[in-house]
Amino acid sequence: xxxxxxxxxLCFLLLSxxxxxxxxxxxxxxxxxxxxxxxxxxxxxxxxxxxxxLFYGRFSxxxxxxxxxxxRSLSPSAAASPPPPSVAxxxxxxxxxxxxxxxxxxxxxxxxESYSVGRLLSSSDVAxxxxxxxxxxxxxxxAVVVTAADVAVEGFCSSxxxxxxxxxxxxxxxxxxxxxxxCPGQCAxxxxxxxxxxxxxxxxxxxxxxxxxxxxxxxxxxxxGAATNPGGDGYxxxxxxxxxxxxxACTGVFGSGAYxxxxxxxxxxxxxxxxxxxxxxxxRKYLLPAMWDPETSQCSTLV
Numbered sequence: 001x002x003x004x005x006x007x008x009x010l011c012f013l014l015l016s017x018x019x020x021x022x023x024x025x026x027x028x029x030x031x032x033x034x035x036x037x038x039x040x041x042x043x044x045x046x047x048x049x050x051x052x053x054l055f056y057g058r059f060s061x062x063x064x065x066x067x068x069x070x071x072r073s074l075s076p077s078a079a080a081s082p083p084p085p086s087v088a089x090x091x092x093x094x095x096x097x098x099x100x101x102x103x104x105x106x107x108x109x110x111x112x113e114s115y116s117v118g119r120l121l122s123s124s125d126v127a128x129x130x131x132x133x134x135x136x137x138x139x140x141x142x143a144v145v146v147t148a149a150d151v152a153v154e155g156f157c158s159s160x161x162x163x164x165x166x167x168x169x170x171x172x173x174x175x176x177x178x179x180x181x182x183c184p185g186q187c188a189x190x191x192x193x194x195x196x197x198x199x200x201x202x203x204x205x206x207x208x209x210x211x212x213x214x215x216x217x218x219x220x221x222x223x224x225g226a227a228t229n230p231g232g233d234g235y236x237x238x239x240x241x242x243x244x245x246x247x248x249a250c251t252g253v254f255g256s257g258a259y260x261x262x263x264x265x266x267x268x269x270x271x272x273x274x275x276x277x278x279x280x281x282x283x284r285k286y287l288l289p290a291m292w293d294p295e296t297s298q299c300s301t302l303v
Contacts, residue, residue: 035237035249035299037292042233044098045226049171050141054110054133057119057148059178066212066284067146067219068106073280074223075103082279085267085302090220090278093291093300094246097228097235104223107137121153126163130173142226143173144219149181149211157183161218164226172230174222180211188214190254190263190275190287198261203275206285213287220288221247235294246291250299253290258301263287267303277302 051071055064073087081088095101110133117125126145134143147153153175161183162176179187185194191205191213205213225245228235236243255264255277266277269285276285293300 035244035292036297037235037237037244037246037249037294039097039235040233040240042229042231044228044234045094045102045171045230046098046100048103048105048140050105050107050137051144052107052110052133052137052141053144053146054112054129055146055148056112056129057115057151058113059111059146059148063209063212064109065282066207066209067215068109069280069282069284070216070219070286071104071106071144073278073284073286075101075105076281080281082281085278087278087280087286087288090288090291090302091224093293094224094227096294097246102227104142107141115151119151121147121151123154123163126153126175127165127167127173130167130175131169134167134170134173137170139170141170142223143167143170145173145175146215146219147175147177149178151177152182153177157186161187161214162222164222164230166231172226174219174226176215176218176222178211179214180209184210184214187218200261203263203266203287204273206269206272206274206276206287208272208274216286217289220286221245224291247289249292250290253299253301254287255301255303258290264301265303 070087074091076088129145130143133145134141156177161179164174165172167173184192188210190203191210192202193199207213224247228246232240236245237249238244252258253264255266258264266275266287268275276287278286278288280286290299290301
């Protein structure tokens with residue numbers, strides 16, 4: 001049975017949870033409870049894994065580099081790692097769950113610009129694309145599928161911004177969609193005003209692309225969930241079919257002082273006015289969501 005994760009970034013109103021392709025674990029519209037993510041004795045990710053990245057639909061080379069540079073920034077070499085607050089220092093929180101670091105390396109990117117299975121995808125279509133992406137990569141591979149802004153996926157925007165789950169012959173898969181033209185207020189907040197709730201001014205996206213910077217937020221949450229709750233029996237709070245995971249337990253929090261409708265105190269680039277809280281490789285800046293820290297039982301922010 002595959003397990004997956006759903007993410008909807010109406011962050012100040014919604015609490016996320018990640019789901020299973022067979023039994024989805026979706027975002028719940030509930031009050032935030034006291035956060036204690038319990039360990040359910042399942043296997044967690046430890047050691048080295050390869051990410052196979054498939055872009056489904058048309059993306060510019062600049063858009064692809066935003067995502068690729070983010071993934072490379074998760075586990076950079078010591079010499080290349082930028083100073084904290086960094087993407088790598090954010091990712092190291094996952095090691096506090098497993099007791100060992102999870103190192104991710106990026107395989108050559110795959111492109112499907114012909115929309116080989118159309119522009120309206122079911123959950124099974126997404127899983128099949130992930131299977132093709134991971135084919136031949138071995139059991140320690142994680143397939144990442146990013147769908148373009150003109151691709152509609154079952155449940156996208158209405159109940160999820162992405163999914164993580166099991167995958168035969170591999171460690172698992174992650175899917176996330178570019179919400180720029182379909183639901184940026186839901187899946188790319190705080191870079192776009194939400195459809196309801198507090199209407200504060202949106203932040204400026206650090207890479208100049210609301211959809212792709214939103215993808216980074218969702219992808220980071222999904223990867224953290226895949227590392228700390230890969231099979232639906234790792235760390236989570238609540239029912240297994242609708243759990244709160246490492247990042248979705250902290251939905252809407254990006255910096256200290258966050259409250260509903262306000263992402264918190266983050267850094268601002270003086271030249272561009274863009275908001276960020278993590279430095280990546282190639283001079284990139286990213287805005288990453290808070291992650292629940294099992295050592296402190298608190299949502300940990302970088303700034």
